[in-house]
Amino acid sequence: MPIKTTKKVTNKKVVKEETKPAVEAKKEEVKPAEVKKAPAKKATTKKAAKPAVEAKKEEVKPAETKKAPAKKATTKKAAKPAVEAKKEEVKPAETKKAPAKKATKSAAKVKKEEVKPAETKKATAKKTTKKATTKTTTTKKVTIKKMTKEEQYAKLSLDTCLDLAKAMSMNVTRDSIIQQLILNPDVKSVSKDLVNKYQLTGKFNFEEDGYDEDLVEVLVSKVYETADIKPQKAEDLQADVDHALNYKFTDVVADGEEYKAQFDTMRKVLMIAQHKDIHDSKNLDEEIGIDVEKFVEEFMDLAYSVLKTWKYEDVDYYEHFIYAVLSQLEDLHDTYRNRIMMDVADLYILHGDYGLGDADYGYILRENQIKDYIYYRYASIYEGVDKDKAKQIANQALQFVDDRFTYYPNIIAVLEG
Structure with a gap:
């Protein structure tokens, strides 16, 4: 019976080499039934804890070794039983430590497997959140795109509209637009004039540039809404007109302030006439209770006096304004058309624009048969600018004027001056 003898020798050697760790070996001798049950419960988790038990199993029950190939861990140990036995004789401590390391690694792997699914779930949750955020952003962008051009323009401030107008190379300000609205309080008409002036039609594309020529009307509308350019009640003007008709010229500063006040009053008178579609001064007199013609004449006298020392731009604006009044x-x-044309021509000459002044006088002379007063005004305005030219104009007048005309003596005085 050699097989039994080998079992005993092996058991004795193991006891001597293991000394203290043999506690588990004794348990196996006392209760072999429990040794058999242990691998069935937790074969994977207790491989490191009881390496000696597994070694005995392999020797006692080879039938179980056959079942082990289904598991990789068991197969490795069954493949090298003799080597393990030798290792136990030479270095038992190392033999015990090796499986412990494997067990630790396997336990770590188990932990990783348990942790990774949770992390994956969290990562998935994060990704889902990002996607949801992206969808929300996309929804907002779609909402903005659905807004019409008119709605987007309506939300712009006046300052933003002015900035966009500059981007379109428009040289306009709030005050300049107000001045145009004073002359013509029709928003659409003023907008069209600006579009034509700066040649904006088709020049810009809203989708590509963010603005186009339609912005001009939005700008003019916003200026009209924020400026005091609406017609007032008639009774509010009567006191202002009475003051203007009783004003006496004093000095440059006071006359300048009075001109500004009268300009504002005349603007309101013009707006009432435009608003009520009145084209006759007598009908306007009845509407607002003032002498409109006297007021217009007083205003022109004051403007002619004041604007001689003001800027060229003031003359240009006055010309457009007074023509708007007379056209209405x-x-x-x-x-008053000849008188106002000569007033404006004189002011241009005094401000150094001889070309425009001469052109205006040339037009008046061609359009009128009686020329003595026109020539006298034309020559006399140059007396303070260019005496030679003044004499030259007076000499030309003698082709059409003789002693039968009222202003013949005045023309001769310029020639002899």
């Missing part, structure tokens, strides 16, 4: 009140246009 047709009866006054027929009466």
Whole structure:
């Protein structure tokens, strides 16, 4: 019976080499039934804890060794039983430590496997959150795109509209637009004039540039809404007109302030006429209770005096404004058109724009049969600028004027001066 003898020798050697760790070996001798049950419960987790038990199993029950190939860990140990036995004789401590390391690694792997699914879930949750955020952002962008051009323009401030106008190379300000609205309080008409002036039609594309020529009307509308350019009640003007008709010229500063006040009053008178579609000064008199013609004449006298020392731009604006008044009140246009044209021509000459001044006088002379007063005004304005040219104009007048005309003596005085 050699097989039994080998078992005993092996058991004795193991006891001597293991000394203290043989506690588990004794348990195996006392209760072999428990040794058999242990691998069935936790074969994977207790491989490191009881390496000696597994060694005995392999020797006692080879039938179980056959079942082990299904598990990789068991197969490795069954493949080298003799080597393990030798290792136990030479270095038992190392033999014990090796499986412990493997067990630790396997336990770590188990932990990783348990942790990774949780981490994956968290990562998935994060990704889902990002996707949800992206979808929300996309929804907002779609909402903005759905807004019409008109709605986007309506949300712009006046300052933003002015900045965009500059981006379109428009040289306009709030005050300059107000001045145009004073002359013509029709928003659409003023907008069209600006578009034509700066040649904006088709020049910009809203989708590509963020603005186009339609922005001009939005700008003009916003200026109109924020400026005091709406017609007032008639009774509010009567006191201002009475003051203007009783004003006496004093000095440059006081006259300048009075000109500003009268300009504002005349603007309100013009707006009432435009608003009520009145084209005759007499009908306007009845509407607001003032003498409109006298007020217009007083205003022109003051403007002619004040603007001689003001800027060229002030003359240009006055010209457009007074023509707007006379164009609205047709009866006054027929009466004062030559006078206002000569006033403006004189002011241009005094400000050094001889070309425009001469052109205006040339037009008046061609359009009128009686020329003595026109020539006298034309020559006399140059007396303070260029005496030789003044004499030259007076000499030309003698081709059309003789002693039968009222202003013949005045023309001769310029020639002899």
